[in-house]
Amino acid sequence: MTSRKPDDDIPAAGERASLEQLVRWRRDVRRFKRDPVPEALVEELLRLADLAPSVGNSQPWRIVNVGDADLRAKLARNFEAARTRAGEGYSGDRADLYGRLKLAGLDAAPVHLAIFCDHGVLQGHGLGRHTMPETLDHSCACMVTVLWLAAREAGLGLGWVSIVDPSEVAKMLGVPPDWKFVGYLLLGWPEEEHLDPELERHGWQPRTAFETRYFTAGVSPLGREAKSPRPAEENGAGKVTLVGAGPGDPELLTLKALYALQSADAVLFDDLVAKPILDLIRPGARLIDVGKRGYRKSCKQPDINAQMVALAREGLNVVRLKSGDPLIFGRAGEEIEACEDAGIAISVVPGVTSAQGAAANLKVSLTNRDHARRLQFITAHDRHGTLPKDIDWSAVADSAATTVVYMPKRTLSELTQIALVHGLDPKTPAIAVANATRPDERVFISTIGAIAAVLDAAHPEGPVLVMIGEALRYATARDAAKQGRDIAVAHGVLPEKS
Template sequence: MTFRAPEDLEKSPSLEQLVRWRRDVRRFKRDPVPQALIDRLLRLADLAPSVGNSQPWRIVSVNSPEKRAAIVQNFETARQRSAEVYSGDQADLYNRLKLAGFDAAPVQLAVFSDRGAMQGHSLGRQTMPETLDHSCACMVTVLWLAAREAGLGLGWVSILDPAAVTATLDVPANWKFVGYLLIGWPEEEHLDPELERHGWQPRTPFEARYSEVGLQGATPGQDTGSDGTAIQNGCVTLVGAGPGDPELLTLKALRALQSADAVLFDDLVAKPILDYVRPGAQMIDVGKRGYRKSCKQPDINAQMIALARQGLRVVRLKSGDPLVFGRAGEEIAACKDAGVPLSVIPGVTSAQGAAASLKVALTNRDHARRLQFITAHDRRGHLPADIDWSAVADRAVTTVIYMPKRTLAELTEIALTHGLDPKTPALAVANATRPDEQVFISTVGAIAATLGAAHPDGPVLVMIGEALRYATARDAADQAGVVLSALDVLPELT
């Protein structure tokens, strides 16, 4: 057996890295693996723990082309049979997935559990005979980690008929088939499993598999809410969908959508984003539509909690960032009061998406040293009574106004009476970052009339401030006439 040199030990991956790299590999290079390396890994795996020190694993190296071909045929038959249990999108995805790497893996091992093993004097097997098989799984795990440490990949094929494998390899009848292992140099490196990467089934929260015993009124696998009601290990995640462009979703948001059991989504969430939700998840429209019949917030809170108490992974999907005018505070409080595990995944808020789309800086060292977001309506749909008008009129601030359609004229009129220059640049953006995005370039004194005449559909926000002045003129060269008359400034030439 060979050992690493002292200088190489410093380069060894940590245990955590090995565990994270332990991925089921199905894409191998055809390069051979030195037999000495395989021998070393197998001897290392042979040190794995086993019940009663029974070491029940039996490993068969399958080298014969005829035997390998029979195993491949076994796999194809079992794969086709398994496909019959799926339907719709799940069936399509199953048929597209690469579920084995027989075509390239240079090393192929069949692992069996010897149910007749005498070693260990049957210690522990009188009460739990299945621990022999569990011991074999421990051995495979050690082999898996050892292979990753050596730079190899390992795939565990389970879509096989055990009886046919036993017959093909002509092993004793009391050997129970555990799994068929493929080993080789991986074609590519990934931290996430292929099944997760392609949307079959992402990892679920750790809390879904961890429980404590001893909580009064609860049973194992359950938590209790503040009212003492037992709840399953479900959870709620508030997810920001961004302003509309699906490519602005964060990786964390994407993973949450692909692992959700139920998604409660707002009316403003762009429809293409819903296509990223895991097939089979419950889709529940809880949109709060302005000035029309819509879901009430208490009802949404109750539905989230009820689904989580069924043990489901619930995603509350909101346009933009849930923490910016998204009523996240009410939903966070409701989950905490109910004792439901909750996490928040922020999103790109509409102001950021609109500004990026227009290439407009919201702050500027010379013109805007503050940035503020305000909402143009309160709980009743009226202009809020507590707006700080002196802050809105400040020439050194950029103000972004959310949900301004109904109250913009009143808002700008009051802002002007508090000293805001009517020629201050103003931009209105409808459906920011989406294919039907509309931009309206104007001034504070005219933006309400401009927006009212256009009457755009979809979510709208308005940005006002001196920081927008030259950027607006520069980025709207094709609308130079509008810019010159509205802003009274010449575009900068470069």
């Protein structure tokens, strides 16, 4: 049964619904009538929802009523872009079904509500969330559930839109930085009623038995025989592991990374991954060069995401191999999101960062307690290959900080000039390292005022990073201590001995 009939267990007009009826009829509504909802009724429902329980009585939810037509149009475009990106992770019949599903009612719903969780909330004095800060988010979910049930009792439907870019939504609405986006809710009179969820009705995913989610402690191992299989396993899909290959020296590879490479069925690797590391991959595994390399022709990120998901859907154990650590300027977030959206199990194996490898070879402490109070990593180019506009230049100019600049080749001159304008001493030590930890590693010891010219003259091949800060003052290049000292003295980095 998919549509409401007169003999369905639904209360008659004027008859109050039971809690069970409300829960059973609480469905994610995506098809709305355009009839307006009285403002007084909306306020009544929101005030009911505001009575929801919250950790420490913190009431962290923040509700933004989006009535402006231009904002709604921008949010609709954001949804369509996110929907398209998510759709690229599916193939075959699943992709066709995804394309037919109506996943939002943005065009017709008369009421749009953006829900945020205020992570800076002072109310509640932190009670109950010192050990579990995520309970703030859970509290917001409780509020949405109360709103959902209250709307259902009033004959209204509510839809929760999650296929949007949270950061873009927050930016569009101009909310404070402590507000975390929870969801975009649509409220209105439902165009049609159904006993079963649309995703189940159209064959996307059926509900499973309650017993698969209920356990008794001490009777049997939890999460095994009785546990419902994950959607990925149910579809015969494999898994994805993001693996950090480190800066290049294969001996810096972690044991966990090595195990992942030796059990992989397919490996998608970047150009910057050193060949000796590729030689450690299990014989017979499919090797796919996805060529992520700055300023050069590369595979597009959505294509990599789609290929990664498609291979996992074939039931393969997929490794996405990245230079350094995948979570540091490695676009890991986009790949994790693609897998999660597709229902593919994903895990991450961290790697030694290029900064760590370079510092180790230089035998220099990046956090020398006599010179550094902070270590910061920044990127020297944004999505468009230009110097990011939002760099905190006061932090870069801080004499008590060590700054490591990733991917600086094209923008280093601009970066150093701006840093000097913001007060960074031009004699601050700066070291550029190309191909850190590899046999062809090259080290350039200079100052922040001259490092761009030194690097431009040398024009080194391969990945480069630049380290800046007083903690580097006594660093010398491996196997070139004399040369390093001479350069440092020439630039006034080290005092000449009397």
